[in-house]
Amino acid sequence: MVSGIDSYSSFVYLGLVFCGSAMEEFRQIGEVLGSLKALMVFKDEIRINQRQCCLLVDAFDLAFEVIKEEIHRNLYFSERLTKWKALEHPLKELQRIFREGAQYIRQCLESRDWWAKAVLLNQSTECVDFILHNLLWCIPVVIEAVESAAEISGSRQEDIQRKRLVFSKKYERDWMEPFIFQLTFGKQYLVSPEMCHRMETARREDQWILSEMISDKKAASGFMKQENMLSGLLLAPRGKFFPASILLLSKDYRFRRRLGTGGKYKEIQWMGESFALKHLIGEIDPIAQEVSLQSSIMHPNVMHIMYAFCDEERKECFLLMELMHRDLSGYIREVCSSRRRIPFPLLVAVDIMLQIARGMEYLHSRKIYHGELNPSNVLVKTRNSSQDTGYLHAKITGFGVSAANQTPIDTCIWYAPEVLEEQEKSVDSIASKYTEKADVYSFGMICFELLTGKVPFEDGHLQGDTMSRNIKAGERPLFPSPSPKYLTNLVKKCWQAEPSQRPSFPSICRVLRYIKRFLILNPDHSQPESPVLNVDYFELEMSLSKKYASWARKEPLQVSDIPFQMFAYRVLEREKTSMNIKEKSSESGSEDASLCGDENAPNLFTLDDSLSGSVNSSKSSQGSSDASKSSLDTSMNSSTKKVNGKDQKETGQRQKVKTVRPLQNTRMNSRRNLQPPVAPSSGSRRTSGNSSEAELP
Numbered sequence: 001m002v003s004g005i006d007s008y009s010s011f012v013y014l015g016l017v018f019c020g021s022a023m024e025e026f027r028q029i030g031e032v033l034g035s036l037k038a039l040m041v042f043k044d045e046i047r048i049n050q051r052q053c054c055l056l057v058d059a060f061d062l063a064f065e066v067i068k069e070e071i072h073r074n075l076y077f078s079e080r081l082t083k084w085k086a087l088e089h090p091l092k093e094l095q096r097i098f099r100e101g102a103q104y105i106r107q108c109l110e111s112r113d114w115w116a117k118a119v120l121l122n123q124s125t126e127c128v129d130f131i132l133h134n135l136l137w138c139i140p141v142v143i144e145a146v147e148s149a150a151e152i153s154g155s156r157q158e159d160i161q162r163k164r165l166v167f168s169k170k171y172e173r174d175w176m177e178p179f180i181f182q183l184t185f186g187k188q189y190l191v192s193p194e195m196c197h198r199m200e201t202a203r204r205e206d207q208w209i210l211s212e213m214i215s216d217k218k219a220a221s222g223f224m225k226q227e228n229m230l231s232g233l234l235l236a237p238r239g240k241f242f243p244a245s246i247l248l249l250s251k252d253y254r255f256r257r258r259l260g261t262g263g264k265y266k267e268i269q270w271m272g273e274s275f276a277l278k279h280l281i282g283e284i285d286p287i288a289q290e291v292s293l294q295s296s297i298m299h300p301n302v303m304h305i306m307y308a309f310c311d312e313e314r315k316e317c318f319l320l321m322e323l324m325h326r327d328l329s330g331y332i333r334e335v336c337s338s339r340r341r342i343p344f345p346l347l348v349a350v351d352i353m354l355q356i357a358r359g360m361e362y363l364h365s366r367k368i369y370h371g372e373l374n375p376s377n378v379l380v381k382t383r384n385s386s387q388d389t390g391y392l393h394a395k396i397t398g399f400g401v402s403a404a405n406q407t408p409i410d411t412c413i414w415y416a417p418e419v420l421e422e423q424e425k426s427v428d429s430i431a432s433k434y435t436e437k438a439d440v441y442s443f444g445m446i447c448f449e450l451l452t453g454k455v456p457f458e459d460g461h462l463q464g465d466t467m468s469r470n471i472k473a474g475e476r477p478l479f480p481s482p483s484p485k486y487l488t489n490l491v492k493k494c495w496q497a498e499p500s501q502r503p504s505f506p507s508i509c510r511v512l513r514y515i516k517r518f519l520i521l522n523p524d525h526s527q528p529e530s531p532v533l534n535v536d537y538f539e540l541e542m543s544l545s546k547k548y549a550s551w552a553r554k555e556p557l558q559v560s561d562i563p564f565q566m567f568a569y570r571v572l573e574r575e576k577t578s579m580n581i582k583e584k585s586s587e588s589g590s591e592d593a594s595l596c597g598d599e600n601a602p603n604l605f606t607l608d609d610s611l612s613g614s615v616n617s618s619k620s621s622q623g624s625s626d627a628s629k630s631s632l633d634t635s636m637n638s639s640t641k642k643v644n645g646k647d648q649k650e651t652g653q654r655q656k657v658k659t660v661r662p663l664q665n666t667r668m669n670s671r672r673n674l675q676p677p678v679a680p681s682s683g684s685r686r687t688s689g690n691s692s693e694a695e696l697p
Helices: 008-013 021-045 050-074 085-109 114-121 126-150 157-170 178-185 193-221 225-235 285-296 328-335 346-365 417-425 436-452 464-472 485-494 505-521 537-547 559-586 608-612 621-644 650-658
Strands: 241-243 253-259 265-270 273-281 307-311 316-321 378-382 392-396
Touching: 021 050, 021 085, 050 085, 050 126, 050 193, 085 114, 085 126, 085 505, 114 225, 114 273, 126 157, 126 193, 126 505, 126 559, 178 559, 193 225, 193 559, 225 241, 285 307, 285 316, 328 378, 328 436, 346 392, 346 436, 346 505, 417 436, 417 464, 436 485, 436 505, 485 505, 485 537, 505 537, 505 559, 537 559
Parallel strands: 241 307
Antiparallel strands: 253 265, 265 273, 273 316, 307 316, 378 392
16 A cells, blocks of 8 residues: 655655556656655746746646545555556656646756747747646646546455445536536646636746836846847837848847758748748738737647747848748658558547647637648647657648748648639639638647548549549548547548538537547547547537536637536536446347447437436435445445355456446535545555445535
8 A cells, every 4th residue: 555655755755666557657746746856946947938838837746636636545555466457548648748837947047048938938828828728737637547446456355345336426416517526626636716817827927027027127237239129029019020230230130041842931940949930022001910829829739929029121021930841741741651541649649639629729719710721731830848759849820911822732622622622613702711610610620630640532533623523522531540539530520511511620629639538538449440438529528518508608718727627527428328328238139239330320318408407306315315226236236246146257257346326316405415525535544455334425
């Protein structure tokens, strides 16, 4: 049993005895956190994004404490080599997120040219919208993995049954309200009111601190000419044009190389940092509004204009942007070969799909529609802490003045049927391109290439007008067999012929997060020939979107909403799985059915009615209570009998217990009901590794 461990330093100290992959991953997480805490001794030296760095360290520290407590309460150290396997991949993912956060903090702490760091990082939204987004997604996954391991931990069957019952009661509808969830589980899932407030305000506070710092510097010693121009650059409203001389005549400006084939993009070095620079020739006024708009875009998965410079006499414009390595189309061509047809591991492909969907979700929340979404307009670069895993950072470009300089030859393969229909009527008509559903269709085609490594229709013989005609008639690319049905089903929904049948990007993001969670918890399912799921995640999404009106609105995502969304999915998934098990057990000889196997498969179970209201009962409240108690007692007795049978398997026990759910009250009308279920305390456990004798709370 994990006992006497009070901090991450203890885990580092005991690293030599922590054999076992899961324990080693946790030790390395503690090591990263320890190095960050050592760095934060010098937090006053962080002069760029100090509030965000402190928030990140505090979030990591709290996450570590939560996971440590979950392991301490539910697992046994002596079983780490036999029963902790479920934790290995979730903890590895958590470690990767910790390392990305550590890289961000070290970048802010570097003592190089302060002005260069301010220019590069002061507009960054990476802390909350990327790193904390990933952390808040990962924590529910790790907690679920601990619970999964706890359900088989120990040797006393009655205690194992108790723990399973406690965990099943945690995922009940009583907690499926955002306010109740935050009140009950907010600290455990890092979304307490205090943390949510800090996530909302940290970046604004850093902006204010930067302006005060510049004012103090100017008042104390004055600025030289270059410093005075840079201070104006940092404090000016976004989208303002500055004299090109600030950039081009700077003594540390260096041209490195041309990017792409159009000659408009260059890689430059300025003040020791690398940037991408777009060079435009022509009048400034026609593009001023677009530059202002794209300068206001702030999302880690969308390219934005950091600063704009112009030379009015020469009619030249220079747009400074973050440097990315290459576009997604070129990257896939590079990594694919005759010996490696699939460009990415399945988990990495889903991660890229989620990043693209998040970028489009943000753009659509701003009423910005792309119209030319394709792999050439998705830029990627290797994530600093992920060289060994192949993870990439993806950003959407190619809209407005940032339109990509490379246009694919077969543009029609990325366009939705309604776009091709309108183009056939009028070549100059482009209104249908700039719609939410047209972008969703294009996203589906990108997903096809990510999952297969093939350009859509590249194996076909149809081109030009014939290709356009067939797409309008309903022809779509064919996935190789076998392919993961839960992903092919998602892609097929995105490229439905009828626009209204395509999902929105917020829905796509929620489904992809849950698919990513599934792959982390079930690494064996990452293979194409893996079994299909018993639950259609889009069915869950449809039901939840009807229950929560905010899910259907096109508003920017608050990262603090992610744990509740994951929790709500989990509650419905458990109910659905339980119902499917009951149906299969009651229909002997019936064929196994999968909702994910066919996009047209009939629904076996509808959740909408049960979500729209509370549980109805025709009996009195006393009768309901008695029935619930009787049902629970009978189920527990039945489970105990089966445990004593010789042929009963562990997995069978787990499935049986998950189907036992006491009747729920119509309303939560007592403070007792707001207390979260707690697993049996580890305080009275025996050192031999047997489970505790403690009763349920």
